Amino acid sequence: MYEVFFRSFNERVSLTKEEEEFVKQFLTPKKLRKKQFILQEGDVCKYICFVEKGALKSYSVDANGTESIIQFALEGWTISDLYSFLTAEPATYNIDALEDSELVLISKASHETLLEKLPKYETYIRLQITGAYIALQKRITSVISLPLEERYKNFIALYPNIAQRVPQHMIASYMGLTPETLSRVRKKMNLGK
Amino acid sequence: MYEVFFRSFNERVSLTKEEEEFVKQFLTPKKLRKKQFILQEGDVCKYICFVEKGALKSYSVDANGTESIIQFALEGWTISDLYSFLTAEPATYNIDALEDSELVLISKASHETLLEKLPKYETYIRLQITGAYIALQKRITSVISLPLEERYKNFIALYPNIAQRVPQHMIASYMGLTPETLSRVRKKMNLGK
DNA sequence: CATTTCCATTGACAAAAGTCAATGCTATTT
DNA sequence: AAATAGCATTGACTTTTGTCAATGGAAATG
Numbered sequence: 427m428y429e430v431f432f433r434s435f436n437e438r439v440s441l442t443k444e445e446e447e448f449v450k451q452f453l454t455p456k457k458l459r460k461k462q463f464i465l466q467e468g469d470v471c472k473y474i475c476f477v478e479k480g481a482l483k484s485y486s487v488d489a490n491g492t493e494s495i496i497q498f499a500l501e502g503w504t505i506s507d508l509y510s511f512l513t514a515e516p517a518t519y520n521i522d523a524l525e526d527s528e529l530v531l532i533s534k535a536s537h538e539t540l541l542e543k544l545p546k547y548e549t550y551i552r553l554q555i556t557g558a559y560i561a562l563q564k565r566i567t568s569v570i571s572l573p574l575e576e577r578y579k580n581f582i583a584l585y586p587n588i589a590q591r592v593p594q595h596m597i598a599s600y601m602g603l604t605p606e607t608l609s610r611v612r613k614k615m616n617l618g619k
Numbered sequence: 620m621y622e623v624f625f626r627s628f629n630e631r632v633s634l635t636k637e638e639e640e641f642v643k644q645f646l647t648p649k650k651l652r653k654k655q656f657i658l659q660e661g662d663v664c665k666y667i668c669f670v671e672k673g674a675l676k677s678y679s680v681d682a683n684g685t686e687s688i689i690q691f692a693l694e695g696w697t698i699s700d701l702y703s704f705l706t707a708e709p710a711t712y713n714i715d716a717l718e719d720s721e722l723v724l725i726s727k728a729s730h731e732t733l734l735e736k737l738p739k740y741e742t743y744i745r746l747q748i749t750g751a752y753i754a755l756q757k758r759i760t761s762v763i764s765l766p767l768e769e770r771y772k773n774f775i776a777l778y779p780n781i782a783q784r785v786p787q788h789m790i791a792s793y794m795g796l797t798p799e800t801l802s803r804v805r806k807k808m809n810l811g812k
Numbered sequence: 813c814a815t816t817t818c819c820a821t822t823g824a825c826a827a828a829a830g831t832c833a834a835t836g837c838t839a840t841t842t
Numbered sequence: 843a844a845a846t847a848g849c850a851t852t853g854a855c856t857t858t859t860g861t862c863a864a865t866g867g868a869a870a871t872g
Contacts, residue, residue: 486764494764496756509753518760545738552745555752560702562755563689567711569762570795571679571687574828593849602763607829609851767858786819800859802821 438553452536458523465521471510473531480527495600623671631746645729651716658714664703666724673720688793
């Protein structure tokens with residue numbers, strides 16, 4: 427249990443067995459069925475969710491009911507509405523499962539205790555968030571500076587596994603496009619072949 | 620000297636006078652004239668730059684020479700090509716001054732020493748990057764889910780000071796638009812008045 | 813203070829992306 | 843196995859955004 431979580435942790439900051447045991451006290455396993463929510467807009471986000479197995483997405487829904495996907499999370503990824511989690515304000519995002527999934531949950535209280543008691547946890551979190559920040563900055567750069575075809579190629583190159591497991595209209599949603607537009611971009615790309 | 624920097628630091632993690640003195644050893648002041656670079660694409664980013672006074676922008680340049688602005692940084696903000704800084708890979712962004720500016724530079728070596736020797740520094744960095752991550756996530760959400768007019772309103776509401784100090788074509792660049800398009804969005808918005 | 817340079821706006825037109833509707837295919841569900 | 847729901851694609855058309863060119867004004871420069 428928690429194999430993927432501790433693998434991720436140890437890749438960034440290596441823990442002794444004792445430290446692992448200590449951390450385990452603060453973790454809660456949770457299984458989620460496909461389409462099940464772990465967070466709904468308006469509720470306070472109670473957990474940081476680490477994906478042991480499966481796939482989730484976070485997204486916002488506009489007035490017309492159109493979903494815009496903010497993030498995908500496969501095994502080894504972390505997902506949350508961090509703003510809501512940290513401030514206890516109502517969440518602006520929804521998070522649900524794309525596949526049957528297994529999560530490791532860290533509650534706010536656990537998070538705070540771990541930050542306080544285990545400096546390596548703070549380092550782990552810092553490194554995680556730094557990586558997430560850099561990835562988001564690249565995503566922004568791509569969105570504001572590249573033509574669609576390049577953006578799509580970048581996405582496929584960066585996340586081939588997501589491209590395989592997730593329906594295309596969700597990738598369109600992640601890119602801020604309609605499914606039709608993405609379909610046409612793909613068609614244009616294939617003409618070279 | 621370093622007033623704004625330590626104000627920012629103390630707002631997040633409060634330091635004793637002794638700790639402030641300790642940190643000061645690792646800081647370097649730097650003045651930058653308008654249009655002067657602190658980082659050019661292809662060079663390795665040597666510093667995290669804290670803005671004491673003035674304004675900077677980071678941006679990428681595409682094949683046609685068009686700039687896409689990744690970030691603005693006014694007083695109290697931090698700017699860097701974090702990926703390049705952390706990995707020592709060549710930077711993909713340029714950073715230059717929009718106005719005559721005063722910076723506080725933290726070198727890689729200083730950053731690492733501070734992380735090691737002063738836990739409060741790690742906390743400060745963690746909180747900074749967390750805030751930056753949340754801001755970027757909101758920006759992505761805005762880009763992929765909102766109509767232009769809403770995006771522009773959000774920008775103005777969030778950064779009225781940037782809107783005042785920076786030419787509009789740079790805001791267009793930050794939004795991934797041409798200056799003409801932003802001008803037309805603004806025109807449409809004024810029709811209500 | 814004269815001259816550039818920068819900048820925002822506008823118009824006419826072209827290109828890109830969205831909308832709506834229909835089709836056929838595949839995976840799920842019953 | 844049949845029925846349903848989800849999905850990708852396509853066509854016709856509309857709307858949005860980009861491109862190019864021109865203008866006038868403001869700000870920076872020598």
